[in-house]
Amino acid sequence: MIRTFLSLQWKEFKRSASFQKGIAIKILLIFAALYFGSFAILLGAFLFKILSEFFPEQDPITTANNYLIFWFLFDLVFRYFMQQMPVMNVKPLMIIPIKQKTIIHFLLGKTMVSFFNFLPLFIFIPFSIVLLVQGYSPVNVILWFLAIVAITYVLNFTNILANKSNTVFYIVLSVIAVLAGLEYLYINEYFDAFKVSEICGMVFNALYNYPFLVLIPIVLAAFLYYLNFDYLNKRFYLDDAISKKVKEVTTTDLSWMNRFGKLATFLKNDVRMIWRNKRPKQVLFMSGFFLFYGVIFFVQKQYNDMPGFLAFASIFVTAGFLFSFGQLVPSWDSEYYKMLMSQNIPYRKYLESKWYLMVLAVFISFLLSTPYIYFGWDKYAMIAAGASFNIGINSFVTLFGGALNRVPVKLNEKAKAFSNTQGFNPTQLLIALPKMLLPVIIFYIPYLIAGLNAGIISLALSGVVGLLFRNFFLKKIEQVYQKGKYKTIEAFGEN
Structure with a gap:
């Protein structure tokens, strides 16, 4: 047998x-x-x-x-x-x-x-x-x-x-x-x-x-x-x-999101998904732990002489939701992805809504990281530069990685008994490497040449440059998603 x-x-x-x-x-x-x-x-x-x-x-x-x-x-x-x-x-x-x-x-x-x-x-x-x-x-x-x-x-x-x-x-x-x-x-x-x-x-x-x-x-x-x-x-x-377990769902007034125009429908859908399902709630909860990642490095005096590690930690402080939620786009919608793709909706708006959600999460994480000023303005400036990089570069890399990730996500907890929703996905690991190593390189090379401030400015400017090319990146990412759309539908349909 x-x-x-x-x-x-x-x-x-x-x-x-x-x-x-x-x-x-x-x-x-x-x-x-x-x-x-x-x-x-x-x-x-x-x-x-x-x-x-x-x-x-x-x-x-x-x-x-x-x-x-x-x-x-x-x-x-x-x-x-x-x-x-x-x-x-x-x-x-x-x-x-x-x-x-x-x-x-x-x-x-x-x-x-x-x-x-x-x-x-x-x-x-x-x-x-x-x-x-x-x-x-x-x-x-x-x-x-x-x-x-x-x-x-x-x-x-x-x-x-x-x-x-x-x-x-x-x-x-x-x-x-x-x-x-x-x-x-x-x-x-x-x-x-x-x-x-x-x-x-x-x-x-x-x-x-x-x-x-x-x-x-x-x-x-x-x-x-x-x-x-x-x-x-x-x-x-x-x-x-x-x-399917039927349970009463409380509605929430999300009419204030209508100001986002065509993106509002997708944003409301994501907010309701996170609010009503246990798996997205877990991801949201776990992403909060990333805020404390900097403490591991900032309280250790030996890391003051290793700014590369500090830059690495600064990226993670504001990247919790970006990494944990963003890497599973479009898997979050796998249960109804076939229906979603059969609608007359622009794929660009679908991707933009995910991007705005990740950017908002990075911005909120940056505001919540304000207590890091206690460790010095230089540390806080590194976190700010890391937030800029996450918004301008990592958000697009994460969206691109989603096009290569065709592992479905079961939103209800019962599905965990016989389907793998939390196991290791090698594609996510490969995509994670540039997200973690690239900011360290961008920071460290100017740091070696001109000092700490040069490294911080370079890291922050990389995010600004990424935002300037936002439309270009989203267009290229959209093309990748469109090219693999039917393979994604087929992969999600296997489970």
């Missing part, structure tokens, strides 16, 4: 509208996996030596255990934004004699063979081999390694629950924030009563010193597997998959 499922998955991928683009991206991802995998193997091979040199007073295995918590926290956050969630078109399978438990086991099994679960192996297998060569107890090392593998799968199944349950996500996010905050306060000597790395290190050191404790992470991983299985099993019903 597993072979049948794999065959169906391959046929679905091969026959999809984005097959050629998918092949190119998967090849690129394979090269990326080989690169990071090779780097991880080298890190694992030399980790013992690195720890011995930097912490000569401590046993390397003890040092590694003290800092394992930060690896697992990074792993969990990285998984949430990047890992592909279990996805399969299960509706046709519900009416044929295949046990639903078999299908669910296959879905969860797909996540277990993910690259995100193999990456820790590339680090800890070489590290464990070095430990054995150095004369450490084989039983302790092998069972400690199995405990690390089990914890990796704990994170895997926790991430699946976090992607499908807002409650789990907020709990996990709160725990990460508390642990990171306590460690930051200790490092900066605000108080010395609690150091996360040492307390958590005691737990991981116990896994090494008392090998029988390996049963705890193994049992925990099995329990989380059961929770995921139970979650999917209770929602594996045909009527639950195709039924």
Whole structure:
């Protein structure tokens, strides 16, 4: 049966509208996996030596255990934004004699063979081999390694629950924030009563010193597997998959938007979509966290001598909604995109409405970032320059990226159980690179030549120049959307 499922998955991928683009991206991802995998193997091979040199007073295995918590926290956050969630078109399978438990086991099994679960192996297998060569107890090392593998799968199944349950996500996010905050306060000597790395290190050191404790992470991983299985099993019903939940919707007076003329219809539609649906609300809520991104860099004195990082942070402060909402244009309209494209409406107005919405969000974020003046007018000027770049350049790059993104978005939360709406989209990553690297380059080159003010002015002027060529950019982007319109309709129609 597993072979049948794999065959169906391959046929679905091969026959999809984005097959050629998918092949190119998967090849690129394979090269990326080989690169990071090779780097991880080298890190694992030399980790013992690195720890011995930097912490000569401590046993390397003890040092590694003290800092394992930060690896697992990074792993969990990285998984949430990047890992592909279990996805399969299960509706046709519900009416044929295949046990639903078999299908669910296959879905969860797909996540277990993910690259995100193999990456820790590339680090800890070489590290464990070095430990054995150095004369450490084989039983302790092998069972400690199995405990690390089990914890990796704990994170895997926790991430699946976090992607499908807002409650789990907020709990996990709160725990990460508390642990990171306590460690930051200790490092900066605000108080010395609690150091996360040492307390958590005691737990991981116990896994090494008392090998029988390996049963705890193994049992925990099995329990989380059961929770995921139970979650999917209770929602594996045909009527639950195709039924629409009817609920009363409150109307809001948006007549004040009529001043925008032909754009008003699209703007009202987007505002109602964000107001009435959980997924857009989540994106709006999460984009607010970007406002605090600058704090990470501005409070650290060492970054004052690295203005490139400060420019990078300044872009993110006002780009929350732009990045999170804008990268999913036109996917937000995927559920009714076919109907929308059958109307006698100008595509240019549709794109302009999305652009104005992103620009408005950047402007509001800039106003909300005013407290950053506390860190100095130079920091605030960098944020202002970053806002200019986001409005004049990044907004158009984001719109262009939407033309290459044909992954549908399910606006209702129930669709998350068997359709991937939050998984990693490689196209978004490729489009994100120029949005993040280009402003740093525009800032840094003038900075090296003429100083900080030159870098800030260059970054701000780049946004002004982008606005001057607004009509040109929108025309070119419209042509790209028009050219791929029917492929987009076909891709959205597959789900």
